[in-house]
Amino acid sequence: xxxxxxxxxxSRDLAHTLNVMDEFDLEYAELQFxxxxxxxxxxxxxxxxxxxxxxxxxxxxxxxxxxxxxGMTTANKPGDELxxxxxxxxxxxxxxxxxxxxxxxxxxxxxxxxILWGNNGAEKWNVAHxxxxxxxxxxxxxxELAKKEGLTLVVETGNGTMVNSNYTARKLxxxxxxxxxxxxxxxxxxxxxxxxxxxxxxxxxxxxxYLGHVHIKDVxxxxxxxxxxxxxxxxxxxxDLFRPMADAMRADSYEGVVxxxxxxxxxxxxxxxxxxxxxxxxKEIFA
Numbered sequence: 001x002x003x004x005x006x007x008x009x010x011s012r013d014l015a016h017t018l019n020v021m022d023e024f025d026l027e028y029a030e031l032q033f034x035x036x037x038x039x040x041x042x043x044x045x046x047x048x049x050x051x052x053x054x055x056x057x058x059x060x061x062x063x064x065x066x067x068x069x070x071g072m073t074t075a076n077k078p079g080d081e082l083x084x085x086x087x088x089x090x091x092x093x094x095x096x097x098x099x100x101x102x103x104x105x106x107x108x109x110x111x112x113x114x115i116l117w118g119n120n121g122a123e124k125w126n127v128a129h130x131x132x133x134x135x136x137x138x139x140x141x142x143x144e145l146a147k148k149e150g151l152t153l154v155v156e157t158g159n160g161t162m163v164n165s166n167y168t169a170r171k172l173x174x175x176x177x178x179x180x181x182x183x184x185x186x187x188x189x190x191x192x193x194x195x196x197x198x199x200x201x202x203x204x205x206x207x208x209x210y211l212g213h214v215h216i217k218d219v220x221x222x223x224x225x226x227x228x229x230x231x232x233x234x235x236x237x238x239x240d241l242f243r244p245m246a247d248a249m250r251a252d253s254y255e256g257v258v259x260x261x262x263x264x265x266x267x268x269x270x271x272x273x274x275x276x277x278x279x280x281x282x283k284e285i286f287a
Contacts, residue, residue: 001249001286002257004028004062006215009262010272012036014050018057020272024279028062028257029054031100039064040093051100062257063154063185063213065106066093068142070161072110074134078141090142094149104154104213106185107142109135109162109172116168135162136175143178154185154212159228165196166205173210183212187261188245189219192237193228199244207252214249216242216282217261230264233278242285258286 005026007017014034021029031039034050042050054061068090069083076082093105113128139155146153155163155172163169169184176182184206188198196202218236220229234242249258260282262275 001246001254002028002062003283003286004030004257004259005275006030006032006065006259006261008033009260010275014053018053018059020275021059022057024283026260026279026283027059028259029059030063030065030257030259031061031102032065038066039096040066040089042096047096047099054100061097061100061102062259063104063106064093064097064100064102065156066090068093068105068107069110069138070108070158072138074110074113074128074131076110076134076138078137083138087141087145090145094145094151097151098149102151104152104183105146106154106156106213107139108156108158110138112160112162112164116162132162136172139172139182140176143176143181147181152212153182155182156185156215157187157191159190159193164194165191166202166210167196170205170210179209184210185213185215186211187215187217188238188241189215189217189236189261192219192221193223195223198238198241199248203245203248207248211249211254211256213256214258215261216258216286217263218242218278232264232266232274233281246286 003026005021007029010017010020012033012035069086072082097105113131115126115128116132118127155169157164157169163172173179173182188202191202218231218233218238220231220236262271264274265271266274
Protein backbone atom coordinates (compact mmCIF):
# COMPACT_ATOMS: atom_id res chain seq x y z
CA UNK A 1 0.00 0.00 0.00
CA UNK A 2 0.94 3.66 -0.28
CA UNK A 3 2.60 4.77 2.95
CA UNK A 4 3.06 8.29 4.24
CA UNK A 5 3.45 10.49 7.28
CA UNK A 6 1.63 13.41 8.88
CA UNK A 7 4.72 15.57 8.67
CA UNK A 8 4.37 17.87 11.67
CA UNK A 9 4.12 14.86 13.97
CA UNK A 10 7.88 14.56 13.53
CA SER A 11 8.66 18.25 13.13
CA ARG A 12 7.10 21.45 11.85
CA ASP A 13 10.41 21.98 10.06
CA LEU A 14 9.32 20.43 6.77
CA ALA A 15 12.85 20.13 5.40
CA HIS A 16 13.88 18.05 8.41
CA THR A 17 10.78 15.85 8.25
CA LEU A 18 11.28 15.17 4.55
CA ASN A 19 14.84 14.03 5.31
CA VAL A 20 13.43 11.65 7.93
CA MET A 21 10.88 10.38 5.42
CA ASP A 22 13.70 9.75 2.94
CA GLU A 23 15.54 7.79 5.62
CA PHE A 24 12.59 5.44 6.07
CA ASP A 25 11.32 5.36 2.46
CA LEU A 26 7.95 6.92 3.25
CA GLU A 27 6.60 8.43 0.05
CA TYR A 28 3.48 10.51 0.75
CA ALA A 29 3.53 13.75 2.76
CA GLU A 30 0.41 14.82 4.64
CA LEU A 31 0.60 18.48 5.62
CA GLN A 32 -1.10 19.98 8.66
CA PHE A 33 1.23 22.55 10.22
CA UNK A 34 4.34 23.77 8.40
CA UNK A 35 6.50 26.15 10.39
CA UNK A 36 4.30 28.24 12.66
CA UNK A 37 1.25 28.13 10.38
CA UNK A 38 -1.58 25.74 9.64
CA UNK A 39 -2.18 24.89 5.99
CA UNK A 40 -4.36 27.57 4.47
CA UNK A 41 -2.54 30.34 6.33
CA UNK A 42 0.67 30.37 4.29
CA UNK A 43 1.42 33.12 1.80
CA UNK A 44 1.76 32.34 -1.90
CA UNK A 45 5.51 32.62 -1.56
CA UNK A 46 5.53 30.20 1.38
CA UNK A 47 3.34 27.74 -0.54
CA UNK A 48 5.76 27.94 -3.46
CA UNK A 49 8.65 27.18 -1.09
CA UNK A 50 6.74 24.21 0.38
CA UNK A 51 6.07 22.91 -3.12
CA UNK A 52 9.75 23.25 -4.04
CA UNK A 53 10.82 21.32 -0.94
CA UNK A 54 8.37 18.52 -1.67
CA UNK A 55 9.48 18.27 -5.29
CA UNK A 56 13.15 18.25 -4.31
CA UNK A 57 12.47 15.15 -2.20
CA UNK A 58 10.05 13.58 -4.68
CA UNK A 59 7.22 13.56 -2.13
CA UNK A 60 3.65 13.80 -3.46
CA UNK A 61 1.11 15.26 -1.04
CA UNK A 62 -1.57 12.85 0.12
CA UNK A 63 -3.80 15.29 2.01
CA UNK A 64 -3.96 18.84 3.35
CA UNK A 65 -5.31 18.55 6.87
CA UNK A 66 -6.63 21.75 8.36
CA UNK A 67 -9.13 21.58 11.23
CA UNK A 68 -12.04 22.79 9.11
CA UNK A 69 -15.31 22.96 11.12
CA UNK A 70 -13.63 21.80 14.35
CA GLY A 71 -14.99 23.64 17.38
CA MET A 72 -18.38 24.37 15.88
CA THR A 73 -21.47 23.38 17.86
CA THR A 74 -25.11 22.54 17.26
CA ALA A 75 -25.86 26.23 17.78
CA ASN A 76 -23.98 27.15 14.60
CA LYS A 77 -25.82 27.60 11.33
CA PRO A 78 -24.69 27.65 7.69
CA GLY A 79 -23.56 31.16 6.83
CA ASP A 80 -23.10 32.41 10.38
CA GLU A 81 -19.86 34.13 11.33
CA LEU A 82 -17.98 31.03 12.48
CA UNK A 83 -19.18 28.87 9.58
CA UNK A 84 -18.16 31.61 7.13
CA UNK A 85 -14.68 31.75 8.67
CA UNK A 86 -14.29 28.00 8.27
CA UNK A 87 -15.51 28.13 4.68
CA UNK A 88 -13.02 30.91 3.93
CA UNK A 89 -10.27 28.74 5.42
CA UNK A 90 -11.41 25.82 3.27
CA UNK A 91 -11.18 27.99 0.16
CA UNK A 92 -7.58 28.88 1.02
CA UNK A 93 -6.68 25.23 1.65
CA UNK A 94 -8.20 24.25 -1.69
CA UNK A 95 -6.12 26.93 -3.40
CA UNK A 96 -3.02 25.44 -1.77
CA UNK A 97 -4.12 21.93 -2.75
CA UNK A 98 -4.20 22.94 -6.41
CA UNK A 99 -0.66 24.31 -6.15
CA UNK A 100 0.95 21.38 -4.33
CA UNK A 101 -1.13 18.72 -6.08
CA UNK A 102 -3.02 17.35 -3.09
CA UNK A 103 -6.03 15.24 -4.16
CA UNK A 104 -7.59 15.38 -0.68
CA UNK A 105 -8.54 18.05 1.83
CA UNK A 106 -9.56 17.07 5.34
CA UNK A 107 -12.55 18.44 7.19
CA UNK A 108 -13.73 17.80 10.73
CA UNK A 109 -17.20 18.03 12.25
CA UNK A 110 -18.83 19.97 15.06
CA UNK A 111 -18.59 19.06 18.74
CA UNK A 112 -20.14 15.81 19.82
CA UNK A 113 -23.47 15.36 21.51
CA UNK A 114 -23.15 11.97 23.15
CA ILE A 115 -26.52 10.32 22.45
CA LEU A 116 -27.92 11.06 19.03
CA TRP A 117 -30.51 8.32 18.64
CA GLY A 118 -32.36 6.02 21.02
CA ASN A 119 -34.99 3.37 21.53
CA ASN A 120 -37.40 2.01 24.15
CA GLY A 121 -37.60 5.23 26.13
CA ALA A 122 -34.17 6.65 25.41
CA GLU A 123 -35.64 8.54 22.46
CA LYS A 124 -37.64 10.58 24.99
CA TRP A 125 -35.30 10.88 27.95
CA ASN A 126 -31.72 10.67 26.68
CA VAL A 127 -31.37 11.74 23.06
CA ALA A 128 -29.98 15.18 22.17
CA HIS A 129 -32.94 15.90 19.94
CA UNK A 130 -32.07 17.47 16.60
CA UNK A 131 -28.32 17.53 17.26
CA UNK A 132 -27.39 15.34 14.31
CA UNK A 133 -29.74 17.22 12.00
CA UNK A 134 -27.63 20.38 12.43
CA UNK A 135 -24.58 18.69 10.89
CA UNK A 136 -25.38 17.93 7.22
CA UNK A 137 -26.36 21.55 6.45
CA UNK A 138 -23.01 22.75 7.83
CA UNK A 139 -21.05 20.33 5.63
CA UNK A 140 -23.13 20.62 2.44
CA UNK A 141 -21.57 23.92 1.25
CA UNK A 142 -18.10 22.41 1.64
CA UNK A 143 -19.10 19.43 -0.49
CA GLU A 144 -20.46 21.73 -3.21
CA LEU A 145 -17.27 23.79 -3.17
CA ALA A 146 -15.06 20.71 -3.43
CA LYS A 147 -17.17 19.34 -6.28
CA LYS A 148 -16.81 22.63 -8.14
CA GLU A 149 -13.05 22.66 -7.53
CA GLY A 150 -12.53 19.04 -8.58
CA LEU A 151 -11.16 17.88 -5.23
CA THR A 152 -12.22 15.23 -2.72
CA LEU A 153 -12.93 16.00 0.91
CA VAL A 154 -12.23 13.47 3.65
CA VAL A 155 -14.08 13.73 6.95
CA GLU A 156 -12.03 12.52 9.87
CA THR A 157 -13.41 10.27 12.57
CA GLY A 158 -12.36 12.49 15.44
CA ASN A 159 -12.30 12.53 19.20
CA GLY A 160 -15.10 14.65 20.57
CA THR A 161 -16.65 15.38 17.19
CA MET A 162 -20.08 14.53 15.81
CA VAL A 163 -18.45 12.11 13.38
CA ASN A 164 -16.44 9.90 15.73
CA SER A 165 -16.99 6.51 14.09
CA ASN A 166 -17.08 5.00 10.65
CA TYR A 167 -20.80 4.47 11.15
CA THR A 168 -21.48 8.18 11.66
CA ALA A 169 -19.07 9.14 8.85
CA ARG A 170 -20.89 6.90 6.41
CA LYS A 171 -24.27 8.16 7.62
CA LEU A 172 -23.19 11.76 6.94
CA UNK A 173 -21.98 10.90 3.44
CA UNK A 174 -25.19 9.04 2.65
CA UNK A 175 -27.43 11.82 3.92
CA UNK A 176 -25.55 14.32 1.75
CA UNK A 177 -25.58 11.92 -1.21
CA UNK A 178 -21.91 12.83 -1.55
CA UNK A 179 -20.08 9.53 -1.97
CA UNK A 180 -18.25 10.81 -5.06
CA UNK A 181 -16.93 13.95 -3.31
CA UNK A 182 -16.79 13.16 0.41
CA UNK A 183 -14.92 10.13 1.77
CA UNK A 184 -14.00 8.85 5.21
CA UNK A 185 -10.67 9.65 6.80
CA UNK A 186 -10.53 6.62 9.07
CA UNK A 187 -8.60 7.05 12.28
CA UNK A 188 -9.25 3.74 14.06
CA UNK A 189 -7.46 4.91 17.19
CA UNK A 190 -9.83 7.87 17.51
CA UNK A 191 -12.76 5.50 17.05
CA UNK A 192 -11.64 3.53 20.10
CA UNK A 193 -13.09 6.27 22.31
CA UNK A 194 -16.61 5.45 21.14
CA UNK A 195 -15.80 1.72 21.26
CA UNK A 196 -16.19 1.04 17.55
CA UNK A 197 -14.14 -2.10 16.94
CA UNK A 198 -11.73 -1.30 14.12
CA UNK A 199 -11.94 -4.71 12.51
CA UNK A 200 -14.21 -6.09 11.33
CA UNK A 201 -16.90 -3.63 12.44
CA UNK A 202 -15.33 -0.31 11.50
CA UNK A 203 -13.85 -1.55 8.25
CA UNK A 204 -17.13 -3.09 7.13
CA UNK A 205 -18.77 0.34 7.30
CA UNK A 206 -16.37 1.96 4.83
CA UNK A 207 -14.97 -0.73 2.55
CA UNK A 208 -17.52 -0.28 -0.24
CA UNK A 209 -16.21 2.93 -1.77
CA TYR A 210 -16.37 5.15 1.33
CA LEU A 211 -12.75 4.95 2.47
CA GLY A 212 -10.52 7.78 1.25
CA HIS A 213 -7.58 8.05 3.67
CA VAL A 214 -6.25 6.37 6.82
CA HIS A 215 -4.38 7.57 9.93
CA ILE A 216 -2.50 5.02 12.03
CA LYS A 217 -1.47 5.28 15.67
CA ASP A 218 -2.02 3.09 18.73
CA VAL A 219 -3.80 4.07 21.92
CA UNK A 220 -5.32 2.91 25.16
CA UNK A 221 -8.63 4.52 26.07
CA UNK A 222 -10.19 4.67 29.51
CA UNK A 223 -13.55 6.27 28.82
CA UNK A 224 -14.86 6.11 32.42
CA UNK A 225 -11.77 8.01 33.62
CA UNK A 226 -11.80 10.32 30.56
CA UNK A 227 -8.17 9.40 29.92
CA UNK A 228 -6.39 8.70 26.64
CA UNK A 229 -2.87 7.25 26.48
CA UNK A 230 -0.97 7.11 23.21
CA UNK A 231 0.97 3.86 23.06
CA UNK A 232 3.96 2.63 21.13
CA UNK A 233 2.60 0.94 18.03
CA UNK A 234 1.72 -2.66 18.79
CA UNK A 235 1.35 -2.07 22.53
CA UNK A 236 -2.11 -0.49 22.60
CA UNK A 237 -5.60 -1.83 22.10
CA UNK A 238 -5.25 -1.91 18.32
CA UNK A 239 -2.21 -4.19 18.46
CA ASP A 240 -4.05 -7.33 17.33
CA LEU A 241 -6.18 -5.49 14.78
CA PHE A 242 -3.61 -3.74 12.60
CA ARG A 243 -2.73 -6.85 10.57
CA PRO A 244 -6.32 -7.90 9.80
CA MET A 245 -7.08 -4.29 8.85
CA ALA A 246 -4.10 -4.16 6.50
CA ASP A 247 -4.89 -7.57 5.02
CA ALA A 248 -8.49 -6.52 4.34
CA MET A 249 -7.44 -3.28 2.67
CA ARG A 250 -5.00 -5.16 0.45
CA ALA A 251 -7.61 -7.77 -0.43
CA ASP A 252 -10.05 -5.01 -1.39
CA SER A 253 -7.39 -3.11 -3.39
CA TYR A 254 -7.52 0.05 -1.28
CA GLU A 255 -5.88 2.73 -3.43
CA GLY A 256 -5.49 5.54 -0.90
CA VAL A 257 -2.64 6.42 1.43
CA VAL A 258 -2.02 5.13 4.94
CA UNK A 259 -0.45 7.96 6.96
CA UNK A 260 1.46 7.29 10.15
CA UNK A 261 0.42 9.79 12.82
CA UNK A 262 3.40 10.43 15.05
CA UNK A 263 1.76 11.48 18.31
CA UNK A 264 3.57 9.02 20.61
CA UNK A 265 6.59 9.83 22.74
CA UNK A 266 8.18 7.48 25.29
CA UNK A 267 7.85 9.93 28.17
CA UNK A 268 10.51 12.41 27.11
CA UNK A 269 8.45 14.66 24.86
CA UNK A 270 10.52 13.64 21.82
CA UNK A 271 8.01 12.81 19.09
CA UNK A 272 10.67 12.03 16.51
CA UNK A 273 12.09 9.46 18.92
CA UNK A 274 8.58 8.06 19.28
CA UNK A 275 8.23 7.89 15.51
CA UNK A 276 11.52 6.03 15.15
CA UNK A 277 10.39 3.44 17.68
CA UNK A 278 7.15 2.77 15.77
CA UNK A 279 7.89 3.18 12.06
CA UNK A 280 9.44 -0.26 11.60
CA UNK A 281 6.29 -2.08 12.70
CA UNK A 282 4.12 0.36 10.74
CA LYS A 283 6.00 -0.48 7.55
CA GLU A 284 6.08 -4.20 8.28
CA ILE A 285 2.30 -4.35 8.64
CA PHE A 286 1.08 -1.86 6.04
CA ALA A 287 3.71 -1.93 3.29
